[in-house]
Amino acid sequence: MGSDLRQRAERTGLAMMAAAGILVTVADTLGWLDKVAPGGVTKLTLLILSVVTGTVLLEIGRLGLLDNVHSQLSKLDMEAIAQRLKRDHYSGVVRVHDRFPEELFTRYVETAAREVVILQTWIPNLHEFKHALKKAIVDRQVQVRILLLLPSSQVAGFRDEALAAAEGRPPEADVNLDVQHCLAGLAALYGSVRPEHRARLQVKVYNSLPSIAVYKADEHYLVSSFLHGRLAIQCTQTEIDGDDTVMGSEVQEELNTLWRIGAAIDLGDWQGSLSTIVM
CATH class of the missing domain: 3.30.870.10 (Endonuclease Chain A)
Incomplete structure (x- = not known):
């Protein structure tokens, strides 16, 4: 249960970060960024953050499987396997x-x-x-x-x-x-x-x-x-x-x-x- 909630929170946070990166890029292209935050975060930094966050978001499903490793191993009866x-x-x-x-x-x-x-x-x-x-x-x-x-x-x-x-x-x-x-x-x-x-x-x-x-x-x-x-x-x-x-x-x-x-x-x-x- 706790693992599912954590995964949802991670997905939501990463999605928001990715969306923010896209919005900032669009705002910069339209010239809105300088009006909102003159001399603020550079376009290159935002692009890098957006790409990295998007990639992690795509991989989070597979990374989430690692949360189940311990629980899956605990189900194995090692003594029975040895016997x-x-x-x-x-x-x-x-x-x-x-x-x-x-x-x-x-x-x-x-x-x-x-x-x-x-x-x-x-x-x-x-x-x-x-x-x-x-x-x-x-x-x-x-x-x-x-x-x-x-x-x-x-x-x-x-x-x-x-x-x-x-x-x-x-x-x-x-x-x-x-x-x-x-x-x-x-x-x-x-x-x-x-x-x-x-x-x-x-x-x-x-x-x-x-x-x-x-x-x-x-x-x-x-x-x-x-x-x-x-x-x-x-x-x-x-x-x-x-x-x-x-x-x-x-x-x-x-x-x-x-x-x-x-x-x-x-x-x-x-x-x-x-x-x-x-x-």
């Missing part, structure tokens, strides 16, 4: 971490509003965010889904062999026991919440070659590989934002596939539940 460029050029990848960032994932779990999903052989760092998972389940009604490798699977033996050279790994440790220890920890979490919250913690086991390890909180993914001699959390982690991005959708499809073929574990009696699974 779109990331999606288009990097397929959803926002950064790469040297190893699993426990603090970052814990923050993601603490702010999750819909779901947390973990795909692992077992979760060696469960203790790092176990409390955050409990608060998400109880305080914000977040759905938590866990996918672990079937302890008795042949794949567990293969993975154990691949981890044989892992730094600091006890010689007596094996994947079968690690998975069972993880299930015991999840069962403890299950038992620590009130019965009405327990349905939001679901665990399944799969009997398949693990493809990737995934830690997901809402639209945030941390994805790594199962390399020889190292735990997945010790490997490079690719952070992806958005399940509608190229990489995000691929990871989500893998999660959906394994969840579909997995067998549910009753955390109220996880050992008895495991004994009945045939895959």
Whole structure:
């Protein structure tokens, strides 16, 4: 509104100046100027002012567009544009971490509003965010889904062999026991919440070659590989934002596939539940 009034005032003032220049020129030609103001403003100066003012008047419409630059820029959602460029050029990848960032994932779990999903052989760092998972389940009604490798699977033996050279790994440790220890920890979490919250913690086991390890909180993914001699959390982690991005959708499809073929574990009696699974 203020910009429109200013433009009208500028146009009116410039038009009056231009008209005055033309009138003075005519008056000078007819000899009236010397009678009105002898020795006054020279003809040349008035002509220059008239021409300059007329030119500015013609350009004022386009110059007025500059008044809208700030308002137009303010309408742009720069963050949304940046996110779109990331999606288009990097397929959803926002950064790469040297190893699993426990603090970052814990923050993601603490702010999750819909779901947390973990795909692992077992979760060696469960203790790092176990409390955050409990608060998400109880305080914000977040759905938590866990996918672990079937302890008795042949794949567990293969993975154990691949981890044989892992730094600091006890010689007596094996994947079968690690998975069972993880299930015991999840069962403890299950038992620590009130019965009405327990349905939001679901665990399944799969009997398949693990493809990737995934830690997901809402639209945030941390994805790594199962390399020889190292735990997945010790490997490079690719952070992806958005399940509608190229990489995000691929990871989500893998999660959906394994969840579909997995067998549910009753955390109220996880050992008895495991004994009945045939895959």
